[in-house]
Amino acid sequence: MTEGPYYKANPPQKNSLVEANTTGTRVVMTGYVLTADCKPVANAKVDVWQADEKGSYDNSGYKYRGYVMTDANGKYSIETVIPGEYPGRTEHIHVKVWLPSGKVLTTQVFFPGQSSNASDGIYTPNMLATMSDTATGKQALMNFVVKN
Ligand code: FE
Numbered sequence: 001m002t003e004g005p006y007y008k009a010n011p012p013q014k015n016s017l018v019e020a021n022t023t024g025t026r027v028v029m030t031g032y033v034l035t036a037d038c039k040p041v042a043n044a045k046v047d048v049w050q051a052d053e054k055g056s057y058d059n060s061g062y063k064y065r066g067y068v069m070t071d072a073n074g075k076y077s078i079e080t081v082i083p084g085e086y087p088g089r090t091e092h093i094h095v096k097v098w099l100p101s102g103k104v105l106t107t108q109v110f111f112p113g114q115s116s117n118a119s120d121g122i123y124t125p126n127m128l129a130t131m132s133d134t135a136t137g138k139q140a141l142m143n144f145v146v147k148n
Pocket residue numbers: 004006051089092094
């Protein structure tokens with residue numbers, strides 16, 4: 001999928017993108033990075049960027065930008081907030097997944113039940129997260145399959 005206009009290279013490595021005093025709904029996005037033949041990929045880089053809860057990107061710094069690495073089982077987990085909408089777009093989280101081989105998947109994650117999904121030309125139901133409630137907010141399950 002398109003990376004859009006707001007990607008910034010060289011984000012920091014961090015397990016949580018949540019900013020102090022945010023009013024956003026906390027969500028832990030988690031899942032596996034897999035090859036096309038369904039093998040988990042250790043040491044893949046999951047690079048996330050998104051708007052804050054009000055729909056604004058930080059284009060001067062690295063708020064709501066960061067990456068995590070998959071573990072030995074190919075699992076990643078990153079804490080953030082549900083992003084706000086901005087004009088023309090439904091709620092979405094941008095992701096680049098880099099395999100150790102250098103192959104990269106650029107994609108976007110969407111949320112079920114958003115009324116703006118249907119009118120967003122980039123939206124695809126293939127990239128809808130599976131949501132559940134947790135003690136601190138929500139969990140968004142999303143596996144990424146990257147052709148190696
Ligand atoms: Fe965007």
